[in-house]
Amino acid sequence: MPEFQKKTVHIKDPAKVEEIICGLIKGGAAKLQVITDFDMTLSRFSHNGKRCPTCHNVIDNCKYVSDECRKKLHELKEKYYAIEIAPELTIQEKYPYMIEWYTKSHALLIEQRFQQDKLEEVIRDSDIMLKEGYETFFDKLNEHTVPVFIFSAGLGDVLEEAIRQSGVYYPNVKVISNFMDFDENVDLAILGGYLFVQSIEKGAKHACAGAVAEDQKRMSWNEDGRRCSGPETPIQPDQQWDRPWDTSGGLSAALQNAVDKPLIPGVIKGFKGELIHVYNKHGDALRRTEYFSHLKENSNIVLLGDSLGDLVMADGVSVENILKIGFLNDKDLEIDSDPTSTSKTDSLNKFPTDLNGQSAIRAHDAVVFQIDESLEKYMDLYDIVLVKDETLDVANSILQKIL
Numbered sequence: 001m002p003e004f005q006k007k008t009v010h011i012k013d014p015a016k017v018e019e020i021i022c023g024l025i026k027g028g029a030a031k032l033q034v035i036t037d038f039d040m041t042l043s044r045f046s047h048n049g050k051r052c053p054t055c056h057n058v059i060d061n062c063k064y065v066s067d068e069c070r071k072k073l074h075e076l077k078e079k080y081y082a083i084e085i086a087p088e089l090t091i092q093e094k095y096p097y098m099i100e101w102y103t104k105s106h107a108l109l110i111e112q113r114f115q116q117d118k119l120e121e122v123i124r125d126s127d128i129m130l131k132e133g134y135e136t137f138f139d140k141l142n143e144h145t146v147p148v149f150i151f152s153a154g155l156g157d158v159l160e161e162a163i164r165q166s167g168v169y170y171p172n173v174k175v176i177s178n179f180m181d182f183d184e185n186v187d188l189a190i191l192g193g194y195l196f197v198q199s200i201e202k203g204a205k206h207a208c209a210g211a212v213a214e215d216q217k218r219m220s221w222n223e224d225g226r227r228c229s230g231p232e233t234p235i236q237p238d239q240q241w242d243r244p245w246d247t248s249g250g251l252s253a254a255l256q257n258a259v260d261k262p263l264i265p266g267v268i269k270g271f272k273g274e275l276i277h278v279y280n281k282h283g284d285a286l287r288r289t290e291y292f293s294h295l296k297e298n299s300n301i302v303l304l305g306d307s308l309g310d311l312v313m314a315d316g317v318s319v320e321n322i323l324k325i326g327f328l329n330d331k332d333l334e335i336d337s338d339p340t341s342t343s344k345t346d347s348l349n350k351f352p353t354d355l356n357g358q359s360a361i362r363a364h365d366a367v368v369f370q371i372d373e374s375l376e377k378y379m380d381l382y383d384i385v386l387v388k389d390e391t392l393d394v395a396n397s398i399l400q401k402i403l
């Protein structure tokens with residue numbers, strides 16, 4: 001395969017990889033399933049030399065999160081990311097700190113009262129991007145109805161919307177991640193006004209239900225739950241369609257009466273289900289078991305990940321052949337991208353200078369050494385390692401042979 005000749009591709013045992021791929025080809029589409037991480041695996045690590053955001057970064061850096069909150073989130077990141085990557089600590093030792101980190105940062109997001117109906121815009125305005133070749137990847141897997149399991153310690157709402165906006169959220173894709181829980185009734189408290197129904201023609205394209213805020217501005221939602229006019233639309237005094245509405249059952253219930261399926265853009269009140277963090281990817285036993293119990297026949301697995309924590313994603317799944325593809329990203333770039341952390345130059349200057357003061361050169365060597373060291377580790381654990389590869393070319397070329 002010509003894609004294997006790319007200089008990003010590193011394979012420790014080519015004979016073993018060949019044997020696995022032969023097994024995958026033999027099983028074909030019927031036996032195949034894909035188990036994949038999202039952040040920095042399906043999504044890009046960088047684009048044009050600029051770091052791309054993770055799911056959490058998208059929300060943390062959006063305009064609906066206050067600067068003060070952002071600062072606190074970055075402080076948490078400084079503290080806990082150091083623990084996440086600390087080589088002297090075991091995963092068991094890191095585990096409680098990861099829970100602490102997620103719990104604290106999620107609590108901050110809840111304090112921000114982030115609104116569900118802002119998701120679409122926030123993701124559209126962000127730099128989150130799928131890796132090059134994602135269309136082929138998702139299209140091909142969908143065409144052959146190969147199950148794709150996305151297992152992410154990021155934010156499910158964000159990654160789902162990112163995939164949806166890329167036009168590849170097909171029915172063969174299943175996501176297990178941290179999903180925000182939005183309170184459907186909060187808006188009533190915010191509005192404090194009365195409700196109106198503009199059009200209750202069921203099934204009508206522009207059926208609209210809404211509420212009138214105390215400040216006499218109109219908020220309304222169309223039937224798929226998207227806000228169709230913002231609070232900036234003032235009410236015209238002569239508009240006759242306003243009428244009091246029975247709010248005894250809350251806004252949600254009132255709107256249920258009004259249109260077929262009004263999804264009220266609510267405010268975040270928590271997170272659903274069991275927390276998934278970077279070191280418990282074999283966790284969330286219930287949802288995993290439920291999903292994989294239907295896929296016993298799909299014992300040929302292509303696993304995609306970018307961290308060592310991703311290697312356990314297929315634990316407990318029945319496996320005949322498994323091909324593990326790991327993306328090894330340029331961690332140096334990660335330091336540079338965080339606006340609150342030290343710049344690349346600063347972090348390089350932390351390395352001891354030699355007698356000639358050539359810290360940058362020495363530091364550069366140290367960084368290269370670090371990547372080499374983890375490359376060795378990655379090559380021991382992943383069958384194929386892709387260093388600084390922002391494409392799905394290798395995965396696609398393998399799928400091309402199988403399907």
Ligand SMILES: [Mg+2]
Nearest residue numbers: 037039040306
């Ligand atoms: Mg990842």
